Amino acid sequence: MFEEGAELKERHGPENVSDLSLGNPVTEPPAEFHRELKRLVENPPAGMHRYMANAGYAETRAAVAAQLSRETGIRFTLDDIVMACGAAGALNVVLKAILNQGDEVIIFAPYFPEYVNYIENHGGVARVLASDEQFVPRLDILEGALGVKARAVVINSPNNPTGVVYGEDFIRKLGGLLRRKAAQFGRQIFLISDEAYRRIIYDGLKYPYIWSHYEQSVVVTSHSKDLALPGERIGYIAVHPDCHQREELVAGLIHCNRVLGYVNAPALMQHLVRWLQSVTVAIADYQKKRDFLYRHLAEMGYSVIKPGGAFYLFPRSPIEDDVAFVRELQRRLVLTVPGRGFGTPGYFRIAYCVDDRTLEGSLDGFRRAAREFNLG
C-alpha cells in the first residue's frame, strides 16, 4: 500500500496527495534544541563522541530523573534510568531483560504492530486482548487472561493508533489487578508503559502516571515526538524506584542494552537532551490540528472518538472492510492505514502530524468518500 501511495504521488504530484499514513511529524525540533546543538558544536567538550557507560551519561540520566521527580512527585535517581536508542530500543531491552522463553506478554488491540515483533524477538508470546468502545483495555478480559505464564502487560497512552489517554481510574484498577494476580501466582508481573506520546496531550489534561499505582513498573519512552527527533533514536527506560529487585533489573537492562548491540544511546543526542527535559514542541499546534480534523470528520458523519493526545484519529470505517475503505480514500488521494494493521479491523488510522495545507487538502477526499458511503 505504501508503494501504491508513492506511485500516486508520482502520478498526481506529491502536493496533490494528502499523506496521513505516517507518524513522522513535519514539526521541526524546538528552538531550544537548535540553540543547545549550536552551543555544543561551538564548544565541544573533549571526548564528546566516545563510548560512555552502557547506561548512558550520568549527567543525562540525572537530568531525566530530576524531571521525572518534578513531574510525578516520586523520587527518581540516575540509578533508575537507562538511556536507550529510542522507545523501540528501550522496549526491546526491557523485554530481553525480563522474558524467559514462552513467557506471555499481554497487549491490547488496537496496538502498535511492532510490539508483536519485539516480544517475539526475545522468546515471548504476544497475547492480544480487546479494548472497549472507547479504546480502553478491558480489565474484565485481562483478569481472565492473566495466567501463570504472564510476565508483563504493555500499555501505550496516549495511544497509537487511537490517540486515547487512559484515565487515572483505569490505571489504578489495572495496578490493583496486577498486584492481586502477582500475589496469586507468586510471580512478578511487570507493567510496561510506552509513553512515547506522554507530553502530547490536550485540553489541559493531567497525565495519569502509572507510578503511584503499581511498583513493578517500567516506562519506555523517547524524544521522537516531544522534541520531534524520531530519526535520532534517543529515548530512555525509567524503572520504578520501589520495584522489586530494582538493582538486578537495572543491571540486566544495562547488560541487555550492550548484548543486543545497541551498546549505548547516541552520544551527541544524550548531551543535548540533558538540557531539554522540560522542553517540548508546540503542543497547541497539534491540538489545533486535532480540533480541525475531528470537527470536519464528525460533520461529514464519520464515527470518531475525540482523543486526548498523540497525533492520530482512529475513525470507524463506513464499510466493514477497512482495507477496502482505505483504498477508496486512496483513490481520492488521501493516504491512511487500515485498522487491521493495528489488530482492529473496521477502523482506519489518520496521522495528522502534517502541515495544515495537507490537512485541509484531505477534507475533499474524506468528504467525497463519506457521501459515497452514505454517511451524515
Add this chain to the structure above:
Amino acid sequence: MFEEGAELKERHGPENVSDLSLGNPVTEPPAEFHRELKRLVENPPAGMHRYMANAGYAETRAAVAAQLSRETGIRFTLDDIVMACGAAGALNVVLKAILNQGDEVIIFAPYFPEYVNYIENHGGVARVLASDEQFVPRLDILEGALGVKARAVVINSPNNPTGVVYGEDFIRKLGGLLRRKAAQFGRQIFLISDEAYRRIIYDGLKYPYIWSHYEQSVVVTSHSKDLALPGERIGYIAVHPDCHQREELVAGLIHCNRVLGYVNAPALMQHLVRWLQSVTVAIADYQKKRDFLYRHLAEMGYSVIKPGGAFYLFPRSPIEDDVAFVRELQRRLVLTVPGRGFGTPGYFRIAYCVDDRTLEGSLDGFRRAAREFNLG
C-alpha cells in the same frame, strides 16, 4: 576487574593508572567531521531529524557505495548498502536476517566476546574454532568443522584483540573452502566480515578485501574507529552485489533493522558521514603508538606479535594464568584484559588507543612485571 580498576584510579589518582583496557579511542574525530557538523548545524536542511526509510538516506548509502566501489574496483550501488547503528547493530541485523533456530555460526578464537551474545540473540549456535600461532584462523580445522548446520563464518580483520590483518592468500583460500562446502551441502554459507578496523592499518599495507574471493559475503562496519565516533552508533552493512538472492537478503536486512528496534541509523550522523567516506583519523599516530609499545615490550622480553592494524597488542602472558598476570599488572597500576575473555587463555590484550603520556606511564609497570616473571 573493571570495578577494581575504577577503585585503583580512585586510590592512586587516575593520572597514575595506565588504563589500557578499553577500545575507546582518546582521539577526537578529524577536523573534516567538525567542519561538516558546523556546516550542517548552521544550515540545517528541513526535516533533518525525521524518520527516513529504514535502510537510511539514499544519499548516504550512495556515498558509501561510491567509496566502496573506488576502494575495491567492484561496482556497489546504494541498493547494496543498509545504514546501521554501529557495527554491533549491523551484525545483529545480519544474523537476525540469515539465521534459523539452531544454525551454526563459526567464529575463531581469539574473538570479540560479544559475538557469542549476538549469535545467541537470534537462535544461532556459536562454534569457536582455533587460530594458528600468528592468530590466523586454521582452515584445516574449519574444513572439518563446516557441517550441514553451518550458516555463516564471521571473520574480523584487523582483529580485536590481536590487531592481526589476514592476508590475501588466506582470504582466497577461505573463499574457496566456503564455496566447496556450500556446493557440497547445497546450502548458502555466508561470510560475514567485521571490518570495524579496516582503515586502521599500518606499514603501507593494502587491505585484503573479501569481495573478490567470495560472493555470498556481507561486510559489517562502523565509523567508531576510523572517524572516532564510537558513542554515536553509526555504521553500515554492505552486501556483495553478486550475492545469491541479493534483493531478498537486503529486504530482509531492512526489515530486521526495523523489527529489532534499531529502526534506522541516527539521522544526523548519517547526514555527516555522507561527506566523510574518504576521511579517517590520523592513522600514523596509531602506528607510532604501536611501534613504541611493541618495541618496548619486545625489549622487556614479552612474546608479542607485531600486528598490522587496529590498536591492540595481544602478548603471551609470562605465566600460564592470564587472569593472575593481569592482576599482577594491575598491582603495578597497568590495566589490561585477560585473553580468556576473548576465548584464548594464556594471553592478554593491550589497547593502545590512549594518549602518549598514558602509554609511556605504562612502561614501568610492564617492566617490573617482566622482571618479576623472569622475562628477557
